[in-house]
Amino acid sequence: VTRLGTLSELDKLGATLELDPEQLAFLSSISPEELRSLRVSIYERLFALNAPVFERLARPAQRMPARIVALFAERGFGPLVAARVVAELPAKAGLVLARKVSLEFFADTTLFLDPRRTRDMIVQMPPQQIAELARKLVRRGEFMTMSRFVDFITEEQTQAALDAIEDEGDLLRVAFYMGSKNRMDHLFRTLPPERVERMIKRVEAEGEELLPAFLSVLIHVSYELKRELAEAIARQPQAVLTGYIRAIEDGGHWQDVLPVVASTSAAAQRAVVNLPMLAEPAVQESIVATVDRTANWALLLGLLRQMDATNREAVAKILAAKGPAALARAADGALLVERWDVLLELAARMPAERRAELVAIIREMIGPHDPELLERIADRGEQFGIAGLGDSDKGHLMSASRSGPSVSSEYS
Amino acid sequence: VEGAGRDALGRLADSVGRPRASLAAFSGLSPQQLTLLADAVEATVERRRTEIDRALSRVFRGPAGAALVRTLSRERLMPWRRVPS
Numbered sequence: 001v002t003r004l005g006t007l008s009e010l011d012k013l014g015a016t017l018e019l020d021p022e023q024l025a026f027l028s029s030i031s032p033e034e035l036r037s038l039r040v041s042i043y044e045r046l047f048a049l050n051a052p053v054f055e056r057l058a059r060p061a062q063r064m065p066a067r068i069v070a071l072f073a074e075r076g077f078g079p080l081v082a083a084r085v086v087a088e089l090p091a092k093a094g095l096v097l098a099r100k101v102s103l104e105f106f107a108d109t110t111l112f113l114d115p116r117r118t119r120d121m122i123v124q125m126p127p128q129q130i131a132e133l134a135r136k137l138v139r140r141g142e143f144m145t146m147s148r149f150v151d152f153i154t155e156e157q158t159q160a161a162l163d164a165i166e167d168e169g170d171l172l173r174v175a176f177y178m179g180s181k182n183r184m185d186h187l188f189r190t191l192p193p194e195r196v197e198r199m200i201k202r203v204e205a206e207g208e209e210l211l212p213a214f215l216s217v218l219i220h221v222s223y224e225l226k227r228e229l230a231e232a233i234a235r236q237p238q239a240v241l242t243g244y245i246r247a248i249e250d251g252g253h254w255q256d257v258l259p260v261v262a263s264t265s266a267a268a269q270r271a272v273v274n275l276p277m278l279a280e281p282a283v284q285e286s287i288v289a290t291v292d293r294t295a296n297w298a299l300l301l302g303l304l305r306q307m308d309a310t311n312r313e314a315v316a317k318i319l320a321a322k323g324p325a326a327l328a329r330a331a332d333g334a335l336l337v338e339r340w341d342v343l344l345e346l347a348a349r350m351p352a353e354r355r356a357e358l359v360a361i362i363r364e365m366i367g368p369h370d371p372e373l374l375e376r377i378a379d380r381g382e383q384f385g386i387a388g389l390g391d392s393d394k395g396h397l398m399s400a401s402r403s404g405p406s407v408s409s410e411y412s
Numbered sequence: 413v414e415g416a417g418r419d420a421l422g423r424l425a426d427s428v429g430r431p432r433a434s435l436a437a438f439s440g441l442s443p444q445q446l447t448l449l450a451d452a453v454e455a456t457v458e459r460r461r462t463e464i465d466r467a468l469s470r471v472f473r474g475p476a477g478a479a480l481v482r483t484l485s486r487e488r489l490m491p492w493r494r495v496p497s
Contacts, residue, residue, distance in 0.1 A: 078467045
C-alpha cells in the first residue's frame, strides 16, 4: 500500500463527495485499489440517475442538425445534461456535436463526462481539439478531470496534450490523479530530457505541493524509468537534494521513497544516503521506524552499504534501542537479501546485551534449517569480532562478545 | 463486523449499489465512520438528482425549450413525467 496512492484516491473521493479529503482521513488505512473501487461504484450510481430520460433525449438529437443540438446544449441543456446525452449518442454524432459547441462549454461538459462511456468519441477527436481543451482545463486547474481522460486518449492525442501543458508542474498535478500506472510510465517516457530537468527543479522549488505528485510518478513508473528519474535527481547539487529530502521527511514519504533510492546505482545511492541531512537523528529515526514498520529491512541493509561509518553507527543505535522484535525483523531482511555482513557490522556497533540477543535470534532462525549458512555467518561474525554464532561457539552464546576491534567501514 | 457496524456496512453497500461482501475492506471502520461515508454518498446522489431535475426543467423553459418540446412531441419521445411541461 503506498501512502501517496491513498492520498491521491482520498482527494478524488473527497471531490466526488464534495468533502474535504481531511474529513476522509479515517479511510487512510484502506488500499488505493479499494478506495478507487468505491469511487467507481459511486460514479456508476450517479451515471445511472435518470438514464431513460437521457436515452430519449439522445434519440431526436441524432436526427436534428448538429448546429441546432449544439445550440440546445449550450443554451438549454447545460453541461450536466449535455454530458449525459452525449454518452447516449453514437460516437460519430457525439463527435460532430463536440465540434459545434464552444470550447468553453466543452470544457464545462468534461467535468460530467464519463470517459468510459464516451471512449469511442474521445479517440476520434482531432489532436488539435484535445490540445485546446487541455489548455483550457489547465487554466481552470481541472487536473483531476484531465487525469480521468488520459487513460482513454490515443498516442497522437497524448502528445498533443503534453505539448499543450507547458508547465511541468501542471503535468505532475495531472499525473498525481491518473489511474493507469502503465500510462503514466509511457507519458513520462516521451518527455524530452530538458522537460524532465525542468520538472526536477520545479519540484525542488515547490516541494510541498509538487513532491507528492512527483514521488507518485517515481513509484509507479517502470523500474527502468524510475531509475533514470532518480539518477537525474541524484545528479542535482546538494542543496537541491537536501530540499527533496526535507520535503520527503516533512511529508512522511520514506515508505515510498526508499525503494526508489534503492533502485539507483551505487554512486547515486552514496550521493543521497550521505547527505548531511540524513545524519540528523530525527531523520534517521524516521527512516529506521518506517523500515521496521513496513518490514523493509532488506532494502535498508542494501542502502547501508553506501552509508558512511557515522551514519551506520547511528542506525545501529536506533535498531538496538528498538529491542528483540526489531532485531528479528532486521535478521529476516538480512536472510532475504543475504546481507549478513551489513547486519553483523551493525551488531558489532550495538551494546553487548543487544548483540547477544541478535546472535541468539540468528542461531534460532538459521541453525535448525541451514547449518552451513550459519557457519558462513559465524565466519563473517568473527571478522566483526562477534562470537557465539557457530556451533563451536555455543558455550559463548550469552557473552557474544566482540573479540577485536574489527568494525570496518567497508564491506568486503 | 458486529451489531451497529454490520448495519452501517449494509447501508454503505446499499448506497453504492454493491453487495456487502464486496466491501469487506471497509469492515474495520467504526459504525460512525461507515455511517458518515454512507450519508456522504446519499447526499451526493441527492445533489446530483436535484441538479439533473433543475437542468431538465431549464431545458423545457423558454423558446429553445418550446422548440425542443415540439421536436420531441413530433418524434413521440416525451413519455417521462419528472420534467415539468
